[in-house]
Each structure stands twice: as C-alpha cells, then as structure tokens.
Amino acid sequence: MAERLSAEARKSALVELPGWSETAGREAIARTFTFKDFNEAFGFMSRAALVAEKNDHHPEWKNVYKTVEVVLATHDAGGVTRRDIDLAKAMNAIAGQLGVA
C-alpha cells in the first residue's frame, strides 16, 4: 500500500509537476486543464482513464466543455502518495501530446 507523502515530499514532487498545486483544506493535489475544445478535453479524459484503470488509481475530476478539473489523492492512504504523483505526471504527458503544456 502506498504511503502518504510528507508535506516536504509533496512540495518537492510538485516542482516536477507544472500546473499542479496543493488543495486547500485537504491533502490532495489539483490542476485544471483547458483544451482547444470539448473533443480534446474528452480525448484527454479517455486516455487518462485508461492509465488510471491500468494502475488501479483513479482521479476525482469534473469536465465542463473544454476544461477538466482534476483532484488526486489516495483514498486508502488518506492523503497524497507516489501513485498520485505518477498519475499527475501521466496526465501532464497526455495533455502535452494534445498541445497543453
């Protein structure tokens, strides 16, 4: 089972996660992605969903038209773990391939 990261470890992990930040009032990380249109936003979600399913680690997310708000935390650990960092990195890579840095 993945271990919760310390505040320090979370902060240093975020250095390598452009666009991501800690959420207020909850041990989690979040990013809002804005794509060209709904088609690209949904394409991002489709690809990210496959990664999440493969890793058995799932996002909390909301899609409104071309934006996707993502919150990541490890429910079993009650905070942020490496699994969240790894999924955030994968999401940034997928968004990058869609032209969203």
Ligand SMILES: C[C@H](O)[C@H](O)[C@H]1CNC2=NC(N)=NC(=O)C2=N1
């Ligand atoms: C049974 C299943 O492996 C667990 O419920 C997985 C599913 N996906 C998950 N996703 C997230 N974000 N946190 C979890 O603790 C988690 N646990």
